[in-house]
Amino acid sequence: MHRFSRFFAVLLLLLVFAVRTRGQDQAAATATLEGAIVNDIDGSPIPGARVKTGRQFAEPFYARTDDKGHFVFTGLSLGVYRLVAEAPGFLRNYEARDQRSPRGLLYLVPSGGDAPVTADIDGVGTLTKSPGAHEALHATLAIRLTPYAVITGKVTEAHGVPRAHCEVAIRARQAGSAAEADGLTTVKRVFTDDCGEYRAARLLPGAYYVVADKHGQWMTTRRVLRTTYYPSALDAASARPIQLAAGQQVRADIRMLVERGVSVSGTIATPASDAAAAGQTLSTHMLLYQPAPAGKMPRPPATVADFIEPIDGRFEFRNVMPGEYTLMALMRAGDDSKGTPVSAALQRVAVDEDDVDGLQVALEPVRDVTGTVTFAPGCAAVPLRVTAHGSNSLGVSRGETIASASGDFVLSGLTPSRHGLEVQAQSPDLAYWLTAARLGDRDVHRDGFDYPVPAGETLQLTVDCTKTGAGR
Amino acid sequence: MKPLLLLILGCATLSAQPVEGCIFDSVTGAPVAGAYVAIHGATFNDRILRRSDTTGHFRIEVPDAARGKLIAVSRPGYLIAHEPVASLPADGSPLRIELTPEAVISGTLEDEDGFAVEAALVEALHWENGKLTRAGTATRSNDLGGYRIAELPAGRYYLRVAPPSGSLSPVWDRRYVPQFYPGLLEANDDNVLGIEADQQRTLSFRLRKYEGVTISGQLIVPPGAGAADVTRFVYARSVDVPDFGAGPALADAKTGHFTITHIPPGTWVLTSNARGGRVVARQTVQVGTADVTGVVLTIGDPANQGEAGQH
Numbered sequence: 063m064h065r066f067s068r069f070f071a072v073l074l075l076l077l078v079f080a081v082r083t084r085g086q087d088q089a090a091a092t093a094t095l096e097g098a099i100v101n102d103i104d105g106s107p108i109p110g111a112r113v114k115t116g117r118q119f120a121e122p123f124y125a126r127t128d129d130k131g132h133f134v135f136t137g138l139s140l141g142v143y144r145l146v147a148e149a150p151g152f153l154r155n156y157e158a159r160d161q162r163s164p165r166g167l168l169y170l171v172p173s174g175g176d177a178p179v180t181a182d183i184d185g186v187g188t189l190t191k192s193p194g195a196h197e198a199l200h201a202t203l204a205i206r207l208t209p210y211a212v213i214t215g216k217v218t219e220a221h222g223v224p225r226a227h228c229e230v231a232i233r234a235r236q237a238g239s240a241a242e243a244d245g246l247t248t249v250k251r252v253f254t255d256d257c258g259e260y261r262a263a264r265l266l267p268g269a270y271y272v273v274a275d276k277h278g279q280w281m282t283t284r285r286v287l288r289t290t291y292y293p294s295a296l297d298a299a300s301a302r303p304i305q306l307a308a309g310q311q312v313r314a315d316i317r318m319l320v321e322r323g324v325s326v327s328g329t330i331a332t333p334a335s336d337a338a339a340a341g342q343t344l345s346t347h348m349l350l351y352q353p354a355p356a357g358k359m360p361r362p363p364a365t366v367a368d369f370i371e372p373i374d375g376r377f378e379f380r381n382v383m384p385g386e387y388t389l390m391a392l393m394r395a396g397d398d399s400k401g402t403p404v405s406a407a408l409q410r411v412a413v414d415e416d417d418v419d420g421l422q423v424a425l426e427p428v429r430d431v432t433g434t435v436t437f438a439p440g441c442a443a444v445p446l447r448v449t450a451h452g453s454n455s456l457g458v459s460r461g462e463t464i465a466s467a468s469g470d471f472v473l474s475g476l477t478p479s480r481h482g483l484e485v486q487a488q489s490p491d492l493a494y495w496l497t498a499a500r501l502g503d504r505d506v507h508r509d510g511f512d513y514p515v516p517a518g519e520t521l522q523l524t525v526d527c528t529k530t531g532a533g534r
Numbered sequence: 535m536k537p538l539l540l541l542i543l544g545c546a547t548l549s550a551q552p553v554e555g556c557i558f559d560s561v562t563g564a565p566v567a568g569a570y571v572a573i574h575g576a577t578f579n580d581r582i583l584r585r586s587d588t589t590g591h592f593r594i595e596v597p598d599a600a601r602g603k604l605i606a607v608s609r610p611g612y613l614i615a616h617e618p619v620a621s622l623p624a625d626g627s628p629l630r631i632e633l634t635p636e637a638v639i640s641g642t643l644e645d646e647d648g649f650a651v652e653a654a655l656v657e658a659l660h661w662e663n664g665k666l667t668r669a670g671t672a673t674r675s676n677d678l679g680g681y682r683i684a685e686l687p688a689g690r691y692y693l694r695v696a697p698p699s700g701s702l703s704p705v706w707d708r709r710y711v712p713q714f715y716p717g718l719l720e721a722n723d724d725n726v727l728g729i730e731a732d733q734q735r736t737l738s739f740r741l742r743k744y745e746g747v748t749i750s751g752q753l754i755v756p757p758g759a760g761a762a763d764v765t766r767f768v769y770a771r772s773v774d775v776p777d778f779g780a781g782p783a784l785a786d787a788k789t790g791h792f793t794i795t796h797i798p799p800g801t802w803v804l805t806s807n808a809r810g811g812r813v814v815a816r817q818t819v820q821v822g823t824a825d826v827t828g829v830v831l832t833i834g835d836p837a838n839q840g841e842a843g844q845h
Contacts, residue, residue, distance in 0.1 A: 112647060112649065112706075114706065114707075118784075119782075119783055119784045121795065122707075124707070126647070146706075148649075148706075150649065150650065210677075212677075221567070221568045221585070223568045223609075223610060224610050226610045226684075227671070255671075255673070255682050255684060256610055256611065256636070256638070256671065256682070256684030256685060257610070257684075258610070261676050261677075261680075263676060263677035263678075264677060
């Protein structure tokens with residue numbers, strides 16, 4: 063939007079300049095714009111297509127093509143116009159190359175002297191004729207429209223039950239786009255209707271992967287369903303891409319894959335606490351958590367295996383897929399997610415193909431995290447604000463403190479989560495940033511640290527700063 | 535089954551008793567297969583979850599700790615009960631649960647050129663506590679103009695179509711303003727639709743162009759209000775229709791005058807923002823059948839939160 067307005071501002075200035083230098087008679091000049099709309103595949107004219115052109119902030123002009131695909135606009139005042147052409151089953155003129163940046167600009171701007179009218183409508187339409195400078199402008203355009211391709215299909219679960227309101231992503235390999243880990247970019251997202259049917263239209267010719275997301279309606283077997291690639295694969299590598307030609311319509315039905323995983327269970331021991339002694343209601347929630355893979359920026363969301371309440375000191379996570387997990391438990395005063403944290407636990411759990419039973423989780427009273435800030439040479443030791451923040455299904459965790467002049471700090475009130483770290487000078491004129499962070503003997507700078515931390519371990523932070531007057 | 539058995543064997547204080555029941559269609563009385571049955575409140579989310587078999591029958595072994603908890607049932611094609619439907623009987627007697635089949639309204643939308651209206655928000659609205667409120671699923675029409683509103687309870691509805699506006703999709707002609715089936719600006723007794731449970735209703739219609747009215751006024755930038763940051767864009771946003779707006783108009787650099795055309799009746803909020811998107815002026819306007827003139831938007835003026843315009 064910003065770039066666009068700046069762009070317009072420049073062009074509007076050009077127009078003012080042009081009118082001023084070309085004298086009174088040119089200020090009232092008008093333009094005729096005519097053209098033909100043809101099918102980009104076979105060059106045949108498209109009758110009944112419609113065309114719209116207008117200047118920003120002004121009422122647009124409308125036209126339809128005749129039997130020969132011909133349209134005409136008359137009486138346009140000079141200026142910068144955007145032109146949109148559309149016909150049923152065809153991409154709009156500006157959609158043909160890059161669906162994310164609408165173009166279709168047309169400049170009916172005499173730029174001085176006998177220079178021609180210029181046009182650039184996304185390289186799809188080409189201006190073929192230009193007038194002399196002292197007659198009314200008359201431009202002829204040829205606009206080629208590409209028929210779009212469509213993928214439709216039905217997503218079902220076990221027993222043929224339709225998967226309603228499920229997100230279906232249309233993904234492709236695209237050069238120059240921010241691809242996800244598997245090299246694919248999502249070009250379109252649609253949702254299934256209540257019958258599990260979806261329709262993804264306005265696709266360019268190409269190869270596409272169709273992916274049904276495991277998340278969906280509020281009550282499903284979501285723990286069991288896996289995100290499924292057409293026709294029935296867990297990842298792009300084993301999926302079959304759909305080749306689409308211009309104008310082609312293809313059906314791709316997806317049967318959601320199911321994987322059951324194993325059971326992870328055990329007992330949870332609650333310490334005697336002041337809150338319990340005072341007869342307060344206590345609630346415990348547990349989370350089996352797999353942090354996002356290290357080193358991926360931006361970091362994809364963490365994988366949450368499950369989120370449960372233990373019953374009578376027993377807990378069980380079901381349908382857990384193999385992997386390394388962190389088991390987090392949090393007991394709060396009160397029975398909602400806003401109660402004060404009383405005790406917490408954190409434990410690593412490795413899951414393979416077999417059930418894991420007999421885990422013993424011991425809640426311990428929540429404790430503070432202590433640490434020290436070390437300043438890089440040349441940086442004044444100033445009091446820094448140290449912030450740790452994390453979030454997951456157990457809630458948002460945030461601790462903030464001001465380190466003492468000697469660099470010591472204590473973070474309080476954290477709840478179980480993976481936490482990122484930040485430092486900030488209290489004066490806005492000073493820039494300090496974290497260059498290293500260690501907890502015990504582990505590097506936690508990039509991927510953060512898990513709370514609760516083992517007893518006796520402290521955070522060691524190293525910070526650097528902007529050195530004023532030094533080579534800058 | 536295995537995990538649940540573990541849970542039972544692993545803890546001597548727990549026992550399990552099956553809860554059984556049958557699920558029926560409330561209109562036809564036929565058994566409903568493949569419905570999800572969940573014990574709600576026993577644990578978070580879907581911890582105890584089963585599906586009914588082809589005879590509509592289900593059986594769940596429930597630990598004693600979950601006794602007295604509530605049971606929730608859902609199946610595509612039936613209304614989702616947002617409240618649990620029954621309590622677990624303490625004595626283990628079988629449950630009979632009825633599901634109400636959804637009603638569906640579907641069809642296609644076209645404009646006066648016979649072109650499909652794409653990406654329009656289509657909603658079934660009904661009066662609730664004096665306000666028009668959405669029921670069933672909201673849907674956006676596809677490239678063929680097709681729409682489908684599902685999960686509708688029986689009731690009296692108005693079908694409202696709001697063509698796309700703003701950046702969502704290109705606006706072909708702003709005169710296609712939000713309207714009620716079969717092309718009316720107001721919801722009244724003439725266009726109410728009586729929908730029964732399990733009914734499949736097809737409603738295809740052609741949207742009509744409305745000129746609407748023009749809102750005009752002046753954007754005032756007081757001295758010291760950070761004029762360099764002011765974009766001079768004025769946006770209009772409908773309070774009545776979600777995601778529906780008009781503009782931006784560009785206020786004149788010298789006079790501050792702006793004009794926004796083709797505004798249908800209703801309550802509108804005019805805003806202007808600074809570079810970066812922060813709203814710096816706001817004014818609520820009631821739009822009827824006459825043009826609204828003399829709206830004053832003053833940047834940074836807290837009094838600008840009030841109402842203006844003609845009714």
